Amino acid sequence: xxxxxxxxxxxxxxFNIGLHRAAASLSxxxxxxxIVDLPQLWVLPLDxxxxxxxxxxxxxxxxxxxxFSGPVGGDAVLxxxxxxxxxxxxxxxxxxxxxxxxxxQSAREVLAEVGNVVLSACLSAFGDMLRVAVSFSVPRMHIxxxxxxxxxxxxxxxxxxxxMLAATRFRLSELEIGGYLVVAVGVTSLSLISQTLTDRVx
Amino acid sequence: MSWTxxxxxxxxxxxxxxIFIVDAELVIRGWNEPLERMSGTxxxxxxxxxxxxxxxxxxxxxxxxxxxxxxxxxxxVLSHRLHxxxxxxxxxxxxxxxxxxxQSARVVxxxxxxxxxxxxxxxxxxxxxxxxxxxxxxxxxxxxxxxxAAKSDFLAAMSHELRTPLVAVVGYSDLMxxxxxxxxxxxxxxxxxxxxxxxxxxxxxxxxxxxxxxxEAGRESLHVAEFDACELAREAAMLIEPQALLKNLxxxxxxxxxxxxxxxxxxxxxxxLVNLLGNAVKFTDEGSVALEVACDADRLVVRVTDTGNxxxxxxxxxxxxxxxxxxxxxxxxxSGTGLGLAVSRKLAQLLGGDLxxxxxxxxxxxxxxxxxxxxxxxxHPAPRERAxxxxx
Numbered sequence: 001x002x003x004x005x006x007x008x009x010x011x012x013x014x015f016n017i018g019l020h021r022a023a024a025s026l027s028x029x030x031x032x033x034x035i036v037d038l039p040q041l042w043v044l045p046l047d048x049x050x051x052x053x054x055x056x057x058x059x060x061x062x063x064x065x066x067x068f069s070g071p072v073g074g075d076a077v078l079x080x081x082x083x084x085x086x087x088x089x090x091x092x093x094x095x096x097x098x099x100x101x102x103x104x105q106s107a108r109e110v111l112a113e114v115g116n117v118v119l120s121a122c123l124s125a126f127g128d129m130l131r132v133a134v135s136f137s138v139p140r141m142h143i144x145x146x147x148x149x150x151x152x153x154x155x156x157x158x159x160x161x162x163x164m165l166a167a168t169r170f171r172l173s174e175l176e177i178g179g180y181l182v183v184a185v186g187v188t189s190l191s192l193i194s195q196t197l198t199d200r201v202x
Numbered sequence: 203m204s205w206t207x208x209x210x211x212x213x214x215x216x217x218x219x220x221i222f223i224v225d226a227e228l229v230i231r232g233w234n235e236p237l238e239r240m241s242g243t244x245x246x247x248x249x250x251x252x253x254x255x256x257x258x259x260x261x262x263x264x265x266x267x268x269x270x271x272x273x274x275x276x277x278x279v280l281s282h283r284l285h286x287x288x289x290x291x292x293x294x295x296x297x298x299x300x301x302x303x304x305q306s307a308r309v310v311x312x313x314x315x316x317x318x319x320x321x322x323x324x325x326x327x328x329x330x331x332x333x334x335x336x337x338x339x340x341x342x343x344x345x346x347x348x349x350x351a352a353k354s355d356f357l358a359a360m361s362h363e364l365r366t367p368l369v370a371v372v373g374y375s376d377l378m379x380x381x382x383x384x385x386x387x388x389x390x391x392x393x394x395x396x397x398x399x400x401x402x403x404x405x406x407x408x409x410x411x412x413x414x415x416x417x418e419a420g421r422e423s424l425h426v427a428e429f430d431a432c433e434l435a436r437e438a439a440m441l442i443e444p445q446a447l448l449k450n451l452x453x454x455x456x457x458x459x460x461x462x463x464x465x466x467x468x469x470x471x472x473x474x475l476v477n478l479l480g481n482a483v484k485f486t487d488e489g490s491v492a493l494e495v496a497c498d499a500d501r502l503v504v505r506v507t508d509t510g511n512x513x514x515x516x517x518x519x520x521x522x523x524x525x526x527x528x529x530x531x532x533x534x535x536x537s538g539t540g541l542g543l544a545v546s547r548k549l550a551q552l553l554g555g556d557l558x559x560x561x562x563x564x565x566x567x568x569x570x571x572x573x574x575x576x577x578x579x580x581x582h583p584a585p586r587e588r589a590x591x592x593x594x
Contacts, residue, residue, distance in 0.1 A: 008534070030284065078572055092284070093283045097283050099340070105332060105335070106282060106332075106336060109279070109282055110281045110284060111282040113280065120276055135275060136277045138277055
């Protein structure tokens with residue numbers, strides 16, 4: 001299933017809306033100026049995702065998974081390389097957690113909250129566009145490898161799986177921290193999203 | 203509403219997590235046993251009360267906002283570090299330094315049969331103890347760092363105080379030996395040479411202690427420059443030669459005929475060589491001491507071999523511990539601080555390599571230093587600067 005450029009742009013804009021809201025929440029939460037944007041978006045079948053992700057991330061990943069359901073359903077993940085995740089948690093808490101670059105219990109909680117804010121905002125943006133209610137599970141934070149992540153993505157078992165892979169950028173304290181959003185959906189959900197985008201674009 | 207308060211109470215009581223439930227009007231509909239304990243209230247008095255009446259301090263906090271967002275269908279995570287607590291509760295016993303119980307919380311919507319959010323379930327975990335431990339650890343680290351800095355500053359100041367008079371002793375002795383202050387007799391010259399030798403020995407001990415403390419505190423830095431390793435080896439051997447001759451030992455230097463250009467910290471490498479050679483001569487009563495320099499692919503290899511007493515296998519690692527000396531056959535302790543090998547190994551590691559020992563009791567020992575031939579060729583790990591991590 002190929003998403004035409006115009007729809008991909010509309011999809012990017014949708015994510016950006018979500019990330020903009022997330023940034024506003026995070027800024028308020030941490031009393032800092034935080035910007036989150038999305039430089040790039042891909043839509044791929046799940047098996048191609050392994051290769052693509054392997055090109056851009058390395059080593060242990062800090063991931064926040066949030067399963068969502070409703071008329072569209074799937075698994076949304078915020079992922080950051082371990083070091084970057086530790087740095088992000090540290091900066092968000094004014095240097096209080098992840099001292100020495102280690103993701104301790106406190107840092108895990110902060111990352112789970114950040115993941116929750118970002119993923120909920122993006123998924124809500126989808127829900128708004130599709131005019132449906134999307135409900136989310138409690139987010140779960142893991143330290144895992146790319147393989148582990150791909151194995152754990154949950155979509156309806158008999159559906160062909162597609163993934164929206166978005167590169168994200170957190171900007172705070174004059175630093176940029178890059179991460180990725182992975183939204184895995186079944187082909188039915190993707191069709192619905194695609195159709196709605198087509199209607200919007202035309 | 204499709205949940206059953208009794209069942210949720212049972213599950214909640216099993217975990218040590220405080221759980222309460224509110225309906226769409228923020229009236230409390232469930233209150234579990236751990237929460238009774240945490241708040242000093244009973245289920246009977248809480249169920250049916252308006253949450254914001256029971257906890258007026260909760261009004262207009264992010265906690266209230268989170269609960270309202272959950273009522274609208276959202277899932278909320280309230281990490282401790284960003285919120286401190288959701289419900290204003292007193293600190294647990296023993297942690298009265300905190301004004302409130304420190305909490306980590308989650309809020310999820312409760313959905314009715316019509317698929318509408320009709321309530322919210324709030325889970326509260328008491329993390330006060332964890333936070334206290336984290337803060338104690340942070341303070342301990344800060345105190346240790348301050349103490350280390352104070353110690354280093356003290357030693358640096360002290361070494362200056364110790365060095366200055368010693369330099370004066372050496373300087374005046376030299377002047378007198380050279381006849382600059384007036385004629386001296388051979389006996390006087392001999393005594394002055396001994397004074398000078400003692401002062402220089404003391405100076406070298408001060409230097410050793412200072413280097414040790416700097417290396418311990420992680421304050422030694424690397425000054426990389428290109429030089430010829432063979433020439434350095436010959437220099438170091440020349441320094442040791444008088445002592446070797448005094449004990450009738452043969453000192454052999456085995457280096458490649460051509461220059462062996464290496465890029466590393468010359469001073470530190472010299473310090474290691476002088477230390478190893480000094481030890482070899484000190485602990486060898488007859489035979490020879492050999493210094494060998496070679497290169498193996500991209501590594502510099504330096505070996506100091508002696509025909510001394512040797513070191514027993516169980517002591518081979520211990521000799522690298524600071525303030526120890528292991529003497530096989532004599533009861534008389536050799537002079538020295540016992541720091542030499544400890545410092546040499548740390549310096550070797552600073553150069554990106556290591557120092558190891560092999561020995562056979564009665565036959566002798568070999569100390570091998572290996573390090574990258576070029577310390578500037580990214581073999582030496584840079585300090586942890588994980589700042590501007592740009593987009594992958």
